[in-house]
Amino acid sequence: xxxxxxxxxxxxxxxxxxxxxxxxxxxxxxxxxxxxxxxxxxxxxxxxxxxxxxxxxxxxxxxxxxxxxxxxxxxxxxxxxxxxxxxxxxxxxxxxxxxxxxxxxxxxxxxxxxxxxxxxxxxxxxxxxxxxxxxxxxxxxxxxxxxxxxxxxxxxxxxxxxxxxxxxxxxxxxxxxxxxxxxxxxxxxxxxxxxxxxxxxxxxxxxxxxxxxxxxxxxxxxxxxxxxxxxxxxxxxxxxxxxxxxxxxxxxxxxxxxxxxxxxxxxxxxxxxxxxxxxxxxxxxxxxxxxxxxxxxxxxxxxxxxxxxxxxxxxxxxxxxxxxxxxxxxxxxxxxxxxxxxxxxxxxxxxxxxxxxxxxxxxxxxxxxxxxxxxxxxxxxxxxxxxxxxxxxxxxxxxxxxxxxxxxxxxxxxxxxxxxxxxxxxxxxxxxxxxxxx
Amino acid sequence: xxxxxxxxxxxxxxxxxxxxxxxxxxxxxxxxxxxxxxxxxxxxxxxxxxxxxxxxxxxxxxxxxxxxxxxxxxxxxxxxxxxxxxxxxxxxxxxxxxxxxxxxxxxxxxxxxxxxxxxxxxxxxxxxxxxxxxxxxxxxxxxxxxxxxxxxxxxxxxxxxxxxxxxxxxxxxxxxxxxxxxxxxxxxxxxxxxxxxxxxxxxxxxxxxxxxxxxxxxxxxxxxxxxxxxxxxxxxxxxxxxxxxxxxxx
Numbered sequence: 001x002x003x004x005x006x007x008x009x010x011x012x013x014x015x016x017x018x019x020x021x022x023x024x025x026x027x028x029x030x031x032x033x034x035x036x037x038x039x040x041x042x043x044x045x046x047x048x049x050x051x052x053x054x055x056x057x058x059x060x061x062x063x064x065x066x067x068x069x070x071x072x073x074x075x076x077x078x079x080x081x082x083x084x085x086x087x088x089x090x091x092x093x094x095x096x097x098x099x100x101x102x103x104x105x106x107x108x109x110x111x112x113x114x115x116x117x118x119x120x121x122x123x124x125x126x127x128x129x130x131x132x133x134x135x136x137x138x139x140x141x142x143x144x145x146x147x148x149x150x151x152x153x154x155x156x157x158x159x160x161x162x163x164x165x166x167x168x169x170x171x172x173x174x175x176x177x178x179x180x181x182x183x184x185x186x187x188x189x190x191x192x193x194x195x196x197x198x199x200x201x202x203x204x205x206x207x208x209x210x211x212x213x214x215x216x217x218x219x220x221x222x223x224x225x226x227x228x229x230x231x232x233x234x235x236x237x238x239x240x241x242x243x244x245x246x247x248x249x250x251x252x253x254x255x256x257x258x259x260x261x262x263x264x265x266x267x268x269x270x271x272x273x274x275x276x277x278x279x280x281x282x283x284x285x286x287x288x289x290x291x292x293x294x295x296x297x298x299x300x301x302x303x304x305x306x307x308x309x310x311x312x313x314x315x316x317x318x319x320x321x322x323x324x325x326x327x328x329x330x331x332x333x334x335x336x337x338x339x340x341x342x343x344x345x346x347x348x349x350x351x352x353x354x355x356x357x358x359x360x361x362x363x364x365x366x367x368x369x370x371x372x373x374x375x376x377x378x379x380x381x382x383x384x385x386x387x388x389x390x391x392x393x394x395x396x397x398x399x400x401x402x403x404x405x406x407x408x409x410x411x412x413x414x415x416x417x418x419x420x421x422x423x424x425x426x427x428x429x430x431x432x433x434x435x436x437x438x
Numbered sequence: 439x440x441x442x443x444x445x446x447x448x449x450x451x452x453x454x455x456x457x458x459x460x461x462x463x464x465x466x467x468x469x470x471x472x473x474x475x476x477x478x479x480x481x482x483x484x485x486x487x488x489x490x491x492x493x494x495x496x497x498x499x500x501x502x503x504x505x506x507x508x509x510x511x512x513x514x515x516x517x518x519x520x521x522x523x524x525x526x527x528x529x530x531x532x533x534x535x536x537x538x539x540x541x542x543x544x545x546x547x548x549x550x551x552x553x554x555x556x557x558x559x560x561x562x563x564x565x566x567x568x569x570x571x572x573x574x575x576x577x578x579x580x581x582x583x584x585x586x587x588x589x590x591x592x593x594x595x596x597x598x599x600x601x602x603x604x605x606x607x608x609x610x611x612x613x614x615x616x617x618x619x620x621x622x623x624x625x626x627x628x629x630x631x632x633x634x635x636x637x638x639x640x641x642x643x644x645x646x647x648x649x650x651x652x653x654x655x656x657x658x659x660x661x662x663x664x665x666x667x668x669x670x671x672x673x674x675x676x677x678x679x680x681x682x683x684x685x686x687x688x
Contacts, residue, residue: 380526381490382526383526383528385483385486385488385489385490385510386522386525386526386528387528388487388509388510388511388514389486389487389510389511389513389514389518389519389520389522390514390536390540390596390600391511391514391515391540391541391543391544391547391600392511392539392540392543393509393511393543394509394511396539396543397511400528400531400539401528403530403531404528404529404530404531406530407529407530407531408529408530410530411530
C-alpha cells in the first residue's frame with residue numbers, strides 16, 4: 001500500500017474517538033477529500049519542479065504515534081535553547097510530554113492544540129482562527145488539516161506579552177522504524193501583543209522521520225511576532241513546513257529560517273497582508289553538505305496599500321547538496337505604495353552542488369517599489385588570500401567568510417543566545433573553532 | 439632576512455615577473471618604485487604566497503628558508519606581512535575579533551597558548567593609540583564602509599599588532615591625505631628595528647620623505663632595472679620613468 005492510500009484509509013480510524021460534532025470535524029473531512037483528490041505533489045507541479053517526494057512515499061511510515069517514550073531532560077537538553085528561561089511545548093513522537101514542557105495560562109495561553117480543540121474555553125478562538133489562514137487547496141496542508149490533533153497552541157491577548165520566549169520542540173525517538181508526524185500549530189497575537197517563538201524538529205536516531213507541519217500565525221493590529229525556525233535535523237529526517245501568516249494593520253512579523261541539516265526540507269512560507277502599514281520580514285540562512293536538499297518557497301501577498309516586505313535568503317551549498325529559492329510576490333491593484341524587497345545570494349562550494357533561484361513577481365499596482373536580486377558565486381578568492389595572509393588557516397578563513405556572508409541575516413535575530421547557538425551550529429558544521437561570537 | 443633569486447612568476451601563462459633578484463637585510467628599508475603594470479603588486483603578493491600566480495624559475499628565501507612550498511598562512515606565521523593595496527571588506531567580523539583570531543592562529547602555529555585577554559586588550563589599546571585610531575573604529579566590521587585612508591591605517595594597525603619580521607607595504611600611501619600619511623609613516627617608523635625589514639612599494643616620492651629608505655629599486659616590465667639609494671627616488675620624481683624605459687629598451 002502506498003503512503004497516500006495508507007493515509008486516506010487511516011482517516012476513519014484517526015477520527016474514531018474524536019468529537020464528531022466539533023466544527024473542526026467538517027474541516028478535517030473536507031481536507032481529507034482534497035488530499036484524496038490531489039495526492040502528493042509531483043515534479044509535474046510547477047511548485048514542486050525541483051523537489052521530489054517520491055522517495056519518501058516508498059517508505060512504510062507509521063502514522064499513529066505510539067505511547068510516549070520516556071526521555072531524560074539531560075539527554076535532550078542540547079536541543080533546547082537552555083541558556084535562556086523559556087516556556088516549552090515539547091512533543092515526543094508526536095505526543096505531548098508534560099514532563100519536558102513548561103506551559104502557562106498566566107495572562108497568555110501557551111499550551112496544546114489537543115486542549116484547545118477539546119476545552120470549551122478555547123472554542124471561540126478555534127472557531128475564529130483555526131484553518132482560516134491555511135490553504136484549503138494545497139494538498140499537503142489539507143493532509144495536515146485532516147489529521148490535525150496535536151501541536152502548539154499559543155494565544156496572546158490584546159496588549160499582552162509572555163514573560164519569556166516560547167520554544168516548540170518536536171522530538172522523534174526512533175521507537176518506530178519510520179514515523180510520520182503532522183503537528184499543527186496555531187499562534188494568535190491579538191492587537192498590540194508581542195511574542196517570540198523558536199521552533200525545532202529533532203530526530204534522535206537514524207530512523208526515518210517525515211514531518212508534515214502546518215503553522216498558522218495571526219498578528220493583530222500593531223502586534224509583533226518573531227518566529228525562528230531551527231532546522232538542523234538528522235540526515236534521515238525530512239520536513240515539509242507549511243507556515244501561513246495573516247497580518248493586520250501596522251503589525252510586524254519576522255520569520256527567520258535556519259536550514260542547516262536534514263535530508264529534505266521544504267519550506268512553504270506564506271504571508272498575507274490584510275491591512276495597511278504592515279511589515280513582513282523573511283530571512284533565511286541555508287548551509288548544506290552531503291546530498292541534502294532544501295527548497296524555500298516564499299509568498300508575500302500585498303493586498304493593501306502602504307505595506308513593506310523584506311526578504312533576504314543566503315545559501316551556501318557544498319558537496320552534492322541542492323537548494324531551491326522561489327520567491328513569489330503578489331501586489332494587488334489596490335496595494336499602492338507597496339515596498340517589496342527580495343534578495344537571494346548563494347555560494348556554491350563544489351562543482352556538484354546546485355541552486356535554482358527564481359523570483360516571481362506579479363504586480364498589478366502602478367505605484368510600487370519592488371526590487372529583487374539574486375547572485376550565485378564562489379567564495380571570494382581575494383578575501384581568502386587576505387585572511388590567510390594574516391595567518392588564518394584555509395579552513396578557518398573559509399568559515400570566517402561564510403559567517404561574514406550569512407551575517408546580515410543573523411544580526412536581525414533578537415534573542416542573543418539564539419544567535420550564539422546558530423553560530424555554534426555553523427562552526428560545528430564547518431569543523432572550526434572561532435575564538436569569538438559574532 | 440629576505441633573499442629573492444631569479445624569480446619568475448606568471449598568471450594565465452602571461453609572465454609578469456621576469457627574473458627578480460633582491461636582497462633585504464634585517465634593519466633595512468627598501469623602496470620599490472615603478473610605473474603601473476611593472477609587476478610591483480605581483481612581487482608583493484608572490485612573496486606573501488598568493489596562489490593565483492604560477493612561480494616558475496627562482497626562489498624566495500626568508501631567513502635562509504625556501505618559502506616555495508609554504509601556504510600564505512604559513513608564511514604569515516613565519517613573519518611575512520603584506521599591507522594590501524586594496525584591503526578586502528569582511529562584514530560581520532570586527533577589527534578586534536579579526537586581530538584576535540589572526541594573532542592566536544599564529545601563536546597556535548608556534549605551539550603557544552592563546553594570548554591572555556588582558557594582554558590582548560593592552561596591546562590593542564597601545565597600537566591603536568600609536569596610530570591615532572578611534573576605539574569605536576575597532577568594533578566596526580573589518581574594512582566595511584571604511585574610507586580609503588581608514589583602510590590603509592587599519593592595515594598598519596594590523597602590522598603593528600602582528601609584529602612581522604618582513605613587512606611589505608603595497609601602495610600604503612594611496613588614498614591617504616597628508617595628515618593620515620604622517621600618522622601612518624610615524625607608526626611604520628616606530629615599528630622599524632634592527633631585527634625586521636620593510637619593503638615599501640610606491641609610485642611617489644612623497645611617502646619616502648617620511649619613511650626614509652636605505653635602498654630604492656625601480657621595477658619595470660618584470661625586472662629590477664635600476665637600484666640606488668634614496669636619491670634615486672628624487673631623481674625619479676623629477677624625471678619620471680621614461681628615461682628608464684628607454685634605458686631598459688637598449
